[in-house]
Amino acid sequence: MLFRARYASALLLTLLLPCFAACGDDTSDGTSSGATSGGTGGAGGAGGATSGAGGTPDAGPAYALTVQVFGPDGGDTQSYVIVTDDIDSDEALSLDDAIEVQGRALGVGLDGGGAVFVASDAAATVTRYDLQEDGSLEEGDTVSFQGKGLAKLGEYGTQFHFVSATKAYFFDGPTAQVVVWNPQEMTVTGDIPLEDLVIQDATLTYSSSSPLVQGGDVITFGGWRIGPEVPSVAAVVVVDSATDEATVVTDERCGYVRDGVEGPDGMIYVATEAYGAAVHRLNPDNAAAPCMLRFDPETRQFDPEFHVELSTLFEGDTAGSLFGGPDGKAFLRVLDESLFAIADDTHPRVLASAAAWRWASVTLGDTPTATVLDAAPGGGSVLSVALGDRTFLLEFEGQESTTLREIGEDGPGEAGVSAPGLTFSVAKIR
Template structure:
């Protein structure tokens, strides 16, 4: 497991990695972790007995095994020579245990990596994936999803100050066999989450950050939306779901549940009502977002759950066939994972310092 602990003013972060036996219960502390400077993310092939840490501080990809319950460094690859000057929102995709791809939209490329020897074998141009009206383009969470022989993900864009969201999104198709990229326009903007229904339909949705911006100034973000791409199709539907209309309040996020159900975050304006001077970050981080449940095939089914409100930030993780989301404190100093799939879902799971940034089954 990886987590990030932010400084008091959120201008810097320190990353930590834990090796745990069970993510469904208990807690971990900083004294049990391996500390890494700056922001870091973890990736890997489940049960391959190794994992990879991408460090934004050192601009490296490090390969780790696990020995005696602790991470053990097995190799390191520098990224500066590949034209990467900073990392933000990177993602990895794997084609077997020894072949991986690091997607970095800041440098508009995907690096193919021979993981057995930790060497970059080629760079794949990603410039067509960039959103021209944005300063930064990001791949959506939780990353690429398999779609036949290819993988698919949406992208969205923001201003450099994160105070505006681009009105458009794109959908990317990636074929790891030959490294080819196909880019298609999405029917609405700000698409930051992807869920696959049991039917094979893919649903893309904007997040509470978009909803926060749109609430304060509709000129700074597109209206929160959800788009579908039907099973067997490679074009999204042109008709989208207006999420705010479904719930009647600022709405975002899309977290998979079981049997075609998903969960949304909806701002409870009776708990937090923005004033004239409120910022989008205050709205986003306010512990005033309620959890709603929605049947993906019937958006009008959305209903509020009797659950404690939480902050708007969402991280989603998929482990052992189950989905987990974060329940973070308003200051993001602590996070409890919540399992959103299974007969007893939602169910509270492991608690850790900071914000959970990655979970991977190593063995």
């Protein structure tokens, strides 16, 4: 069936926008729009806490959801910061009292730290908003990362990691460095070069899940794209938060290995993300077979004897996106091709975000096993947020809304709160 070009373009845009976050793509051209602050249009005291039905609690938890609302054809994006005290309700949040931010914004913060820090692709700045007693947010200082060579801040909220109230990291792909900054003083205090992550002509992106923390080590994962190809390189980045020294360890047995979880043996298991798996499914010459590798955090080396092709866990089916749940649980997504018709011109980003990937629980160890679950299928690329001791999946309904769904021992739980637009970041601020 043939579509007119304008309808086909609109359909492609709807499918691609959720995957831009989960696959590491960006709709902007990498230039600054001239904004001088990461947060604009938000007056002090705006953004009062609400569960959707009203109310401003004096105590209890408070969460900041930062949502992105796209204009016609995906342009003229505006973002909004909403504060709510209830993420378990299945109600829809309103933008009526939200703080408006220019561009595609992210809102992050130290868990329970009383503030949300807002950045966007409109400038290389972060603006602090402090939670008030009545549940509103008050705008504070802004810090610029431009002096470290950054033109904007975007992609994932998980690229931010808060070591403490006075120290935080931002893992930047385009400049291959970690920017060190002080969230309390709102100053940049240093940088950690990651030259070993530079691959000529390649786009570097980081994990869309929160970094792992072992002792004082902050651990994240990188992946690369070169046009339609995925280089066969996996990378683990370990930053010692006491010394700000980084170790980058690479492996060439498979690529786009942006996901990792800690196994019951203390080892870190990493695997190809769904986008890399989709590239291989559509053209095996463009990417190595999706695989699982094992990294020893003590020796800081990959296990040369451990290499599992993900398809062997599912009788040959395409799989990717390894991510964690409660109590050490681990999950993968496996493609059910009966739910999505693959054509000769199917784009890997579209395939990775198609609602055709089933949930599977994974037992990690010397010989991993996997069991497909009964949960409803969804997109293969996973965007999750850790809020306290709970982990939530951010589920997109096209570009119209986002629903928070808690990940339990058996996979996705009941749908929680939803917000209009696309939510790429959530922070527990109290």
